[in-house]
Amino acid sequence: MSETDTFIDEVTEEVRRDKLFAMMRRYGWIAVSLVVLLVGGAAYNEWRKASERAAAQALGDAILAAEEQDDAVARAEGLAAIDASGDAAAVIALLASVDGAEGAQTLRDVADNGDIDPLYRDLAQLKLVSMTESGLSPDDRRTRLEPLAMAGAPFRVLAEEQLALVEVEAGDVEAALARLRALLVDDEASGALRRRASQLIVALGGSLEAS
Numbered sequence: 001m002s003e004t005d006t007f008i009d010e011v012t013e014e015v016r017r018d019k020l021f022a023m024m025r026r027y028g029w030i031a032v033s034l035v036v037l038l039v040g041g042a043a044y045n046e047w048r049k050a051s052e053r054a055a056a057q058a059l060g061d062a063i064l065a066a067e068e069q070d071d072a073v074a075r076a077e078g079l080a081a082i083d084a085s086g087d088a089a090a091v092i093a094l095l096a097s098v099d100g101a102e103g104a105q106t107l108r109d110v111a112d113n114g115d116i117d118p119l120y121r122d123l124a125q126l127k128l129v130s131m132t133e134s135g136l137s138p139d140d141r142r143t144r145l146e147p148l149a150m151a152g153a154p155f156r157v158l159a160e161e162q163l164a165l166v167e168v169e170a171g172d173v174e175a176a177l178a179r180l181r182a183l184l185v186d187d188e189a190s191g192a193l194r195r196r197a198s199q200l201i202v203a204l205g206g207s208l209e210a211s
Contacts, residue, residue, distance in 0.1 A: 076103075090120040094127065104134045111144070122148055126155050129162055138170050157189045161197065168204065177206040184208065 076096045090110050097103040110124035126148060128134055129141040148159035160179055167176035180197040183189045201208055
């Protein structure tokens, strides 16, 4: 390589370096800003996660403290005093509800709130229809239970049990017996549920075998 070629290469490299420095001076703030944004975003994300964990722990501690009360009224009052929103508020309402008009209204509010997770709404619905002082007629209870008894519903077998009780109350004992016998052979029914179904069948004067 001649001295001329070497000189040209050195000049070219110098020009490239000057252009690079010029670009860095002109656009370097963009790279710095991106780095700041990335670092700041990561820090904020970690802070948000830590805040959510702390809030969840505080909520759990408050619920446990209220649940440790021996008196049912004191438990309900302690739970009702907890400040929560969304699904957390629905869970607290489910725990706090006691038999009576006020408890029934609390459950009705959860069951009829379309913004709450369907699982909690279904659970509130089931708890509402099983209350002795729900204020619901047999037809109202049936209307609320039938969607819960559909195939694939999470509380299907429990809803079937409640529907059998509605049928007994309506005087349709044969329909109730048929529904209870079906529960005896239902793979999703727990042992406790099958025992309750068996006891109710006997109490209604039916046999434990399908006719």
